[in-house]
Amino acid sequence: MSRLKFYDAGWLSPYALHASYAGLAASLGEGDEAWLVLARADQGHIALGASQYADAELDLNYCRMRRIPVVQRALGGGTVWVDSRQLCLFFIFPRGLAPRSHGALFDTCLDVLVEAYAQVGVTVTRVGGQDLWCAGRKLLGSGAASIGQAIVFGASILERFDAESFAACVDCSSRGFQTWLREALAEGMTDLLSLGYAQRATRFADVLRAVCDTRWDTVLARPDAVQNAAIAAVEHELRQSLELGGRRLVRGGLKINRxxxxxxxxxxxxxxxxxxxxxxxxxxxxxxxxxxxxxxxxxxxxxxxxxxxxxxxxxxxxxxxxxxxxxxxxxxxxxxxxxx
Structure with a gap:
């Protein structure tokens, strides 16, 4: 049984949160051990996918006015809202331990999450390879990326999804579009609170740790000095720039769910x-x-x-x-x- 380093980074700023996994992944060598990083955002923010353009997807003037950070994350996928009512998690596998493909990576990580949800009484169904749904609505989306000598899987456990805040940040072509967006998100997304699981995400973290214990030799860990330096370097980069000047990921709108x-x-x-x-x-x-x-x-x-x-x-x-x-x-x- 291989070892998994379990690191709960606690409450982090938006930039520090996304640097916590990207910087750690960049610091790992091919023969290092795997990690599971947990973190919670201390401020609501927008996380853009790696290939998205901020000015095409978002109302940047609104985000600046409301002091909402916009972070260009290393993982792929679309725009997401991240706040304190979510438990963010990131599996990091160096190449020597990585699943043989991105598809196998999703199999490995989503299987863990399916079991964790079951442990808290929530039955989920895998949809489209990367999402977990419950009662006909999307509960969890996930993404992945190769960073340095590692491959990273990321997802968020939605305790409460703030559709209003997300819709307000999106570049909407009309008021009607924004109204439909809020309504479509409410219809197409769900969260643990809506499903009757009102406990804080810290409880889910305990369950997740227990599930990991059955699959890996799980040990508590923290990044060392070299790894923290890599994390700090990535955080600095995230604060400096956003991709601008391109087109929207979905022409004329955006994806609600698969x-x-x-x-x-x-x-x-x-x-x-x-x-x-x-x-x-x-x-x-x-x-x-x-x-x-x-x-x-x-x-x-x-x-x-x-x-x-x-x-x-x-x-x-x-x-x-x-x-x-x-x-x-x-x-x-x-x-x-x-x-x-």
């Missing part, structure tokens, strides 16, 4: 879609005729745009307007990497 996206085309007349698994579940447009067509498509598979085209003609739109509407809807949905 199945659901909120999208808006601001070209006049604007149109807004809540897209889920190949169908539009909610829609609106500034143009009454377009809005009527979209309402006729709600809840039905779009089938590559044929449904939109047929409904447009059926509701009196011209051939040119019908084709234009199809292109707009397909243009938004195509950015999801799936057929509209």
């Amino acid at each position: 199945e659901t996206y909120l999208l808006e085309d601001t070209t006049s007349p604007w149109l807004r879609l809540l897209w889920r698994g190949g169908s539009v579940m909610r829609a609106a447009s500034a143009d009454h005729r377009i809005d009527t067509v979209l309402q006729a498509c709600v809840g039905r598979p779009l089938a590559g745009g044929r449904l939109v085209y047929e409904q447009a003609l059926a509701h009196g739109l011209s051939e040119a307007m019908a084709q234009s509407l199809v292109l707009r809807v397909e243009g938004l949905c195509r950015s999801l990497g799936q057929d509209a």
